[in-house]
Amino acid sequence: MPLKNQEYLQINQALFSLTHAYETRMSKEYPAEETGLTVFDCAILMVIGQSAPIISSELALRMDVTASTISIYVRRLTQQGLVCMERDEDDRRTWWLHLTESGQLAYEAVIAGTIQYTRDFIAMLKPEEQKTLHRLLLKISHGLGFTWQ
Numbered sequence: 001m002p003l004k005n006q007e008y009l010q011i012n013q014a015l016f017s018l019t020h021a022y023e024t025r026m027s028k029e030y031p032a033e034e035t036g037l038t039v040f041d042c043a044i045l046m047v048i049g050q051s052a053p054i055i056s057s058e059l060a061l062r063m064d065v066t067a068s069t070i071s072i073y074v075r076r077l078t079q080q081g082l083v084c085m086e087r088d089e090d091d092r093r094t095w096w097l098h099l100t101e102s103g104q105l106a107y108e109a110v111i112a113g114t115i116q117y118t119r120d121f122i123a124m125l126k127p128e129e130q131k132t133l134h135r136l137l138l139k140i141s142h143g144l145g146f147t148w149q
Contacts, residue, residue, distance in 0.1 A: 018121065025117055030110075036080055042110045044073050045099065048083060049107035053096035062146070082106055 003011075023039050032038050037045075047062055048054060054062075060070040074097060077083040082103035088094035099107055122130050141147075 021121065022117055026113065029113060035106075037106065037110075041073060041077060044070075044077065045082065045103060045107045045110055046114070048097055049099055049104070049111070052098045053086070055094055055096060059097065064146075077103070 026039055026042065030037060030042070032041075043063065044059070047059060051059075051062070056070050056074060057067055059074070060067045063070065074083060074085075078085060080102075081100055084098050084100050084103075085095045086098065088096060122133060125133065
């Protein structure tokens with residue numbers, strides 16, 4: 001039997017609440033004024049860190065944003081010394097994105113914070129419920145075309 005409309009609405013509200021709570025906590029613990037990184041910058045570091053080397057068009061595809069949006073963020077992260085761009089030797093039009101040493105340190109800090117936030121958010125669930133949530137969210141993500149780690 002499918003869910004009732006009210007149940008779909010409750011799922012939507014729960015997802016919004018979790019997203020909002022995550023962004024709020026991250027903004028408090030890693031304020032952009034101090035770190036120079038927005039929540040979206042951190043998301044880009046996470047994807048590059050898990051997928052490098054990666055080209056901008058693939059990064060945009062994985063993050064479901066336009067190439068011009070990715071370009072703006074990559075340029076800023078490059079200027080901050082967190083991301084470097086290497087020209088492909090076989091196709092001079094292609095640029096590969098990598099994390100710099102500073103970018104790798106920032107990536108590791110973002111990952112550690114993300115893991116801790118997630119532990120905190122799901123702490124009230126029993127271990128088997130956490131595994132079920134993990135499995136279901138991965139299934140939904142993959143169904144939406146998001147296949148990163």
